[in-house]
Amino acid sequence: MRPTAPVLDESGWGVTTSGTSLTIDMHRTEVVSALVYRPRKSVEAGRVTEYAVRLSTDGRHWTKPVTTGTLADDFTAKTLDFAAQGARYIRLSATTTADGHNGWAAGTQRTSAGSSPTPPASPADVQVLGDPALTAPSTAFLPVDGWTASATDEETKAENDGAANVLDGNPATLWHSRWSPKTVRLPHALVIDMHRTTTVAALTYQPRQTGANGRIGTYTVSTSLDGVSFDAPVASGHWKDDASTKTAVFTRPVSARYVRLxxxxxxxRRxxxxxxxxxxxxxxxxPSIAGSWGPVTGFPLVPVATAVLPGNKLLAWSAYGVDRYGGSNGYTQTAIMNLTTGNVTQRRVDNTGHDMFCPGIAMLADGRVLVTGGSNASRASIYDPRTDTxxxxxxxxxxxxxQAMTLLxxxxAFVLGGSWSGASEPKDGEVWSAATHTWRKLPGVPxxxxxTADPRGAYRADNHMWLHATSQGRVLQLGPSKQMNWITTDGNGSITPAGTRSDSPDAMNGNAVSYDIGKLLTLGGAAAYENAPATRRAYTVDLNGGGRPTATRTGDMASARAFSNSVVLPDGKVAVFGGQExxxxxxDAKSVMTPEIWDPETGRFTPLATMAVPRNYHSTANLLPDGRIFSGGGGLCxxxxxxxxxxxxxxxxxxxxPDGSxxxxxxxxxxPPSHVALGSTLPLSADSPVSSFAMVRTGAATHSVDNDQRxxxxxxxxxxxxxxxxSIPSDPGVALPGTYLLFALNTDGVPSVAKTISVG
Incomplete structure (x- = not known):
């Protein structure tokens, strides 16, 4: 879970401006996790659009940007998130402003960080958010075997509250400063002796779980090699007065034997x-086990839906508003991220008369993106990446x-369900013809x-279905209902039960991913759309044994998840991001901040590097051509x-x-040729030995579902x-027509940067 990060106390802060940058000096080291920017409402000129945020501990040496991006050109407050880390200085640089003015001219508007004047191109108000009480990104707890703890003082006369209790693994015991027969005054110090020199990146503090006396507020953390001489603090700040676990993320990993809190x-103040x-x-x-995260990139909208495009680009769209939805407004906010440069451009799509919030999506055989329904519930639009129209x-x-969609x-393209929007009527199946661009009802596919058996009925029960297209225009519907079904789409169509998903209950807001030919992995979900416990369970569904799919429970995830997103990798592993318990x-309550990766060879999940931002309802994830993964969005409220x-x-x-390189x-x-025929042989060359090749179909994700990735x-x-x-498969039910990322992998399982090909 990620608690809301606190707004840091600005007492004693200073702010300066220079050129296109505004720099905040907090005059102390704090763990920071976001900058909140509120544009001035008095004038439009000078609102920041493109930006970068950098951090420093000394005001001289600055990090690479911890977050960059493009902001919506409006008056709403923007939160610029990044991975929590220690810093004294925060610098916001405006790359461009709404009126194209790049300078910070003299002005009289004040910031919340102090009384220094800010220019017309500057924010009306800037706040900094502090420690979100997460386990440090990319960290894991060290084993405490052989460790000892000592304190400047401890209560051992009236109670058994010695320092050793902080290492016993029992939150019911505690260390308490001495209060009998006489209270020892602050400050109090705890020292952990690891009895060996170890690289340390963070300290996690769990307050006492019974009573409130002694919860630590303002603190410092320092380290030592000899237990006598301690270096300058590597973390400092003020913890909230509650029983939640807190983490002090160090300004940098340090080699130490002793750590002093x-x-x-x-x-x-009791x-x-x-x-x-x-x-x-x-x-x-x-990093060779947990991976690593790049900086957080700001978008001018919540990326509720995303699709990978040729040319190393990512298409994103939300609704009529950049941060909200509602009604049939007839237009949609869209953005395109250039994955090479990181730049994000925005535009409003009016010409289709379609508010594409909460749609169905299918990646067409010719690389175009078909988007259906949503707020304008009967409309259908097509994006063509070749013409950007x-x-x-x-x-x-x-x-x-x-509703759910998949290419056949x-x-x-086939669509089914979708009672969230439109008239109250059965949302039976229908098919869009690539030849005529018209829709045909399937009365045989109710x-x-x-x-699912959602207590709110069809309004929630027919949402976000998991569909997998196979040969001869057939589709396996394998969730989120526990009942699986075979669907045919010729003529009037038909739907036939295909058994249950082993012992799985309904799993709304879970997802399914095709990780091999005729093999899928299903992950998480809950028995109802909301306010029902999510599951940790995962299942494999094998279609290769004949007409009846075989569902088998595989290893459980470490965390229960609904509203998560899953992505298949070139090596057949599946990574799952975000979600809520x-x-x-x-x-963002009960957010799961640690992604996991599933290995089909072992059936087990392994934790990955912790995310900086929760990704829940209205979040997405996509495999990128360089083998990395985009994860974004959430909210729109x-x-x-x-x-x-x-x-x-x-x-x-x-x-x-292991060293991060x-x-x-x-x-x-x-x-390779831009188009490859089914059943053909594709010649290819590589600069080093290759042990395997794989094609991964470019995906489009929304509401935890990406039915076309395989x-x-x-x-x-x-x-x-x-x-x-x-050898390219000859069966279009195996190599579904469309755009694929073609990867070469060496004997260590390291993938190449993909070549983009069209198969069909």
């Missing part, structure tokens, strides 16, 4: 005491929202047979606190060495030194 105040239930230390995570296609016969093996739209107008790129473990990749040195491993022959002949 000094309590300078009692959080509730007295001169200090106490702690448990203390843990964290080491920097091994949106156009209308025929309206659906049945108005829908929250014949190039048409939505009722594929619904109990799904609640527009809430107007003036609430859970709008996440940003995203970040995750580097999976297969790309990293990038592993050597194979390089595809030949340029991984297709390829058989091949080596035809010479560095030369290979790849």
């Amino acid at each position: 000094v309590a300078l105040s009692e959080a509730g 007295g001169m005491w200090s106490s702690a239930a448990e203390i843990r230390l964290s080491a920097p995570g091994d 949106w156009s209308s296609t025929a309206d659906m016969n049945i108005a829908r929202g929250y 093996s014949n190039g048409d 939505a009722a047979g594929a619904m 109990i799904p609640v739209p527009f809430s 107007g003036d609430c606190a859970t709008n996440h107008l940003n995203g970040a790129v995750f580097t999976p473990p297969y790309l990293l060495n 990038e592993r050597t990749r194979p390089v595809i040195t030949s340029a 991984r297709v491993p390829l058989t091949f022959k080596q035809t010479g030194a560095g030369s290979y002949a790849l």
Whole structure:
């Protein structure tokens, strides 16, 4: 869970401006996790649009940007999130402003950080958010075997509250500063002796769980090699007066034997005491196991829906507003992120008369993106990446929202469900024709047979179905209902029960991912759309044994998740991001901040580097051409606190060495043809030995579902030194027509940067 990060106390701060930058000096080191920017409402000129945020501990040496992006050109407050870390200085640089003015001219508007004047191109108000009480990004707790703890004083006469209790693993015991027969005054210090020199990146403090006396407020953390001479603090700040676990993230990982926590105040100002239930230390995570996160990139909208485009770009869209939805407004806010430069551009799409909030999406065979329904519930629009244009296609016969879609093996598109929007009527199946651009009803495919048992009925029960297209225009509906179904789409269509998903209950807001030919992994979900406990369970569904799919429970995730997003990787592993233990739209309560990765060889999940921003309802994730993963969005609830107008790129473990450097990749040195026929042989060359090839279909994600992503491993022959002949499957139900990312992997499982090809 990620609690809301506190707004830091600005007492004693200073602010200066220079050119295009505004710099805040907090005059103390704090753990910071976001900057809140509120544009001036008096004038439009000078509102920041493109920006970068950098941090420093000394005012001279600055980090690379911890977050960059493009802001919506309006008056609403913007939260610029980044991974929590220690800093004294925060610098906001305006790359461009709304009126194109790049300078910070003299002005009289004050910032909340002090009384220094700010210019017309500056914010009316800037706040800094502090420690969100997360386990440090990319860290893991160190084992406490052999450790000892001591304190400047401890209560051992009236109670058994010695320092050793902070290492016993029992939160019911505690260390308490001495209060009998006489209270020892603040400050109080706890020292952890690890009895060996270890690299440490964070300290986690669990306050006492019974009573409140002694909860630590203001604190410092310092380290030592000899236990006598302690260095300058590597973390400092003020913890909130509650029983939640707090983390002090160090300004940098340090090599130490001793770690000292000094309590300078009692959080509730109840007295001169200090106490702690448990203390843990964290080491920097091994990037070759946990991966790593890049900086958070700001978007001018909440990326509720995203699609990977040729040319190393990402299309994102939300609704009529950048941060809210409602009504049939006839237009949609869209953005395109250039994955090479990180730049994000924005525009409003009016010409299709379509508010594309909460739609169905299908990636068409020719690379275009078909978007249906949502707020304008009968409309359908197509984005063409070749011309960067949106156009209308025929309206659906049945108005829908929250429906599911997939491309069919014949190039048409199938849609089912969607009672969230449109008239109160059955949301039975229909098909869009690629040849005629018209819709055909499927009276033989009623939505009722594929619904969950949600207590709110069809309004929630037919949402976000998991669909997997197979041969001859057939589709397997394998969730979120526990009942699976085979669907045919010729003529009037038909729907036939295909058994249950092993012992799985309904799993709304979970998802399914095709990780191999005829093999899918299902993850998480809950028995109802909201306010029901999510599950940790995962299942494999195998279609290769004949007509009846075989569902088998595989290893459980470490965390229960609903509203999460899952992505298949070139090596067949599946990464899952975000989600909540109990799904609640527009809430970040009980957020799961640690992604996990599933290995089909072992059936087990492994934790990955912690995210900086919660990703729940209205979040997305997509595999990128360089083998990394985009994760973004969440919120879209107007003036609430859970709008996440940003995203970040995750580097999976297969790309990293233990020291964080990038592993050597194979390089595809030949340029494959832009179009590859089914059943053909594709010649390819690489600069180093390749042990496997895989195609991953470019995906489009929204509301935890990406039905069109699939991984297709390829058989091949080596035809010479560095030369290979790849066999493209002949069955369009295996290699679904469309755009694929073609990866070469070496013997260590490291993927190349993909080549983009069209298959069909």
